[in-house]
Amino acid sequence: MTDKHTNIILVGLMGAGKTTVGKLLARHLDKCFYDSDHELVRRNGVTIPVIFEVEGEAGFRRREEAVIDELSSLDNVVLATGGGAVLSAQTRALLKSRGTVVYLRGTVEELWQRTRHDRNRPLLQTADPKARLRELYTQRDPLYREVANVVIDTSRQNVNTLVRQLEQKLAGMPD
Ligand SMILES: Nc1ncnc2c1ncn2[C@@H]1O[C@H](COP(=O)(O)OP(=O)(O)O)[C@@H](O)[C@H]1O
Numbered sequence: 001m002t003d004k005h006t007n008i009i010l011v012g013l014m015g016a017g018k019t020t021v022g023k024l025l026a027r028h029l030d031k032c033f034y035d036s037d038h039e040l041v042r043r044n045g046v047t048i049p050v051i052f053e054v055e056g057e058a059g060f061r062r063r064e065e066a067v068i069d070e071l072s073s074l075d076n077v078v079l080a081t082g083g084g085a086v087l088s089a090q091t092r093a094l095l096k097s098r099g100t101v102v103y104l105r106g107t108v109e110e111l112w113q114r115t116r117h118d119r120n121r122p123l124l125q126t127a128d129p130k131a132r133l134r135e136l137y138t139q140r141d142p143l144y145r146e147v148a149n150v151v152i153d154t155s156r157q158n159v160n161t162l163v164r165q166l167e168q169k170l171a172g173m174p175d
Pocket residue numbers: 012013014015016017018019020021080114115154157158159162
C-alpha cells in the first residue's frame with residue numbers, strides 16, 4: 001500500500017531544480033531517487049529531444065504519464081517529474097494521492113538563467129526561450145499550485161539551503 005507521506009514528489013517549471021534538489025533530498029532522507037525524464041531516457045535509449053522529434057510532444061506526454069504512474073506507485077521514493085507532467089489531469093490526480101507534492105517555484109528570470117545554455121529541453125529551442133518560459137509559467141503555475149502540499153520559493157537560494165528548508169517543512173507536516 002502507498003503511504004501518502006513516504007513519497008516526495010517534486011513539480012515545477014524547467015530550471016526549478018527538481019532533478020538537482022530531488023537527488024540531494026533523497027540522499028538526506030534515505031529514500032530512492034527517481035526522475036521521470038532520466039527513466040524515459042534509460043528505458044528508451046534515446047534523449048528527450050529525440051523522443052520529441054520522433055513522436056512529438058503528444059508522444060512524449062503519453063510516455064511521461066505512464067512512467068510517472070509506475071514510479072509514483074513505489075514506496076519511499078523522491079520523484080522528480082518533468083515540468084509538463086501536471087498538464088495531464090490524470091497525473092495531477094495521481095500525484096496528489098501518492099505522495100507529498102512539493103512545488104519548486106522560481107522567477108522566470110532565474111529559470112531562464114538556469115536553462116539558457118542547455119540544449120536538452122526541446123520546448124525552449126525557440127527564438128525567444130525566455131518568452132516561452134513566461135508563457136509556460138502563466139499556464140502552469142495554477143496547475144502546480146493545484147497539486148502541491150508545499151510551495152518552496154527557490155529564488156536566490158542555493159540547493160543545500162533548499163534541501164534543509166524542505167526537510168524542516170516536511171518534518172513539521174501532519175501525518
Ligand atoms: N537553487 C538553485 N540555485 C542555483 N542553480 C540551481 C538551483 N537549482 C538548480 N540549479 C541549476 O539549474 C539547472 C537546472 O536544474 P534542474 O535540477 O535540471 O532543474 P529541473 O529538473 O527542475 O528542470 C542545473 O544546472 C542546476 O545545477
